[in-house]
Amino acid sequence: MADRLIAALGGYGEVGATAVRRLAEHGYTRIRAGGRNPIRGRTLFGEIPNLEVSYVDIDDPGSLAEFCSDAELVLNCAGPSYRILDTVARAAAAAGAHYVDVAGDVPARRALGTTTFTDRAAVFSAGLMPGLTGLLPRLVATAGDRVEIHVGGAVRMTPASAADILLANGPDFGESLAAWRSGTVTSRALTPLRRVELPEFPEPVDAMPFLPTESTRMAADLGLAELRFYTAYVSEAIPSALVMAWADDPEFRGGYIETLTRAAMSDLRGRDPYYVLSARVLADSGKSSSVALHAADPYQLSGAVAALAAVAVLREKVRPGVHFADEVLDPRSTADALRHDPLVQSLTIQAATSSSADHVAHRETDNGSRWGQP
Structure with a gap:
């Protein structure tokens, strides 16, 4: 019922405020x-x-326990997650x-x-990346396919996000230069x-x-023949900052948070912010299936995805x-919900067997441009 309490940790931050707004729009009072x-x-206050x-x-265990008390669901939008x-x-x-989470x-x-959750559900990675990066490709990819994913653009970077990126280094998170081929990394x-x-x-x-671990799980689950995953950058500013940070002593990586946030800001000079998630099934015939999402703010979009997971x-x-x-989330219903969200500039799904998009949702950007359509 809509009157059940939802406790949103970080509920007025970069991600959490959007999640709270979307939950209210879904009728949770x-x-x-x-x-x-x-x-x-x-x-x-004036909105909700x-x-x-x-x-x-x-x-503080006592403070956290009090915050969670009486809640039907706890939504964690705080960070750094690691x-x-x-x-x-x-x-x-x-x-x-x-x-x-x-x-x-x-x-x-x-x-x-x-063993902690037996009669309740716990869902991790309910944002954009990880989250949508493992969910949306399932709309077009099937067993035996060769898939290529591109994610990135030019967007601001919050300190919490920078901390997560710096800490997300090692086999638990993925492998640089790797691909999924014939059932293995x-x-x-x-x-x-x-x-x-x-x-x-x-x-x-x-x-x-x-190659993120999320993509490895997806490739194994779907039985893909090949999966290539690329992170897209508009300049060398962020990759160069990461190389310096990961080459340094892990004890001092926290000092690179400001370096990363500045690098992201430098990428935005002279550009409107944009973020792209695209997955394409590679086909020898040239008629490939694909899904592509465009947005301006990945943090707010992560909040929208988290709200959908909570619902x-x-x-x-x-x-x-x-x-x-x-x-566990349904790819089609998630995509259908996102295409109605004003944070999504466009969401296109192209079926290889069709001459037109199987499902297309598009909104004009502020300058009226229409990049991202098939």
Whole structure:
């Protein structure tokens, strides 16, 4: 029922504010938004009736337990996720609540284990990346396909996101230069592509191959013959900053957060922000299936995805247990919901057997441009 309490940690941050707004739009009337600075949540008061804004410190077990109390679902939009790990999930379980995490990957799920949630659902990686990057390709890819994914663009970077990127280095998160081929991860299979023109991107980009663990799971689940995953950058600013950070002593990586955020800002000079997620099934006939999503703000879009995951859990569309979002959310209904979201500039799905798009949703950008359509 819509009057069940949802406790949104980080509910007035970059991601959480969007998630809270979308939950209210879905008709949920009891939302508790929490964080360390409740004053920031006051901007939501005028938008969302009956919103409860509270202080919570995730490093204080008592404070976190109080925040989760009486909740039907706890939604975690706080970060950096690789320091939070399973802390909030365990507090949600202790309160008898469902749990949705906009981030959280293999380390968080491993730390939580599989026995904590038995009659409730816990869903990790319910954002854009990871999340949509493992979900939307399932709309067009099937067993035996060769798939290529491109994700990236020119967008701002929050300090929490920069911290997550710096900490997400190692086999738990993926492998640079690797590809999925014939049922296994093949190391050093790919090389960076410099100033390449990609169909869904408005300008040439550098495409850096990195195979995320989410994509490996998806490839194995679908039985793909090959999967290549590239992160697209408009300049060398962010890759260069990451190379310096990962070459340094891990103890000092936190010092590179500002370096990364500045690099992202430099990419935005002279550009309108844009973010692209595209997946294409490669076919020898030249008629390939594809899905492409365009947006201006990946953080807000992650909040919208997290809200959809929370709604799916509350409507009992997700079975009890611990899951990744791309494994349990329905790709088609998620895409249908996103095509109506004003944060999505365009969402196209092209079927190889059709001369026109199987499903196309498009909105004009501010300058009236129409990049991203087939």
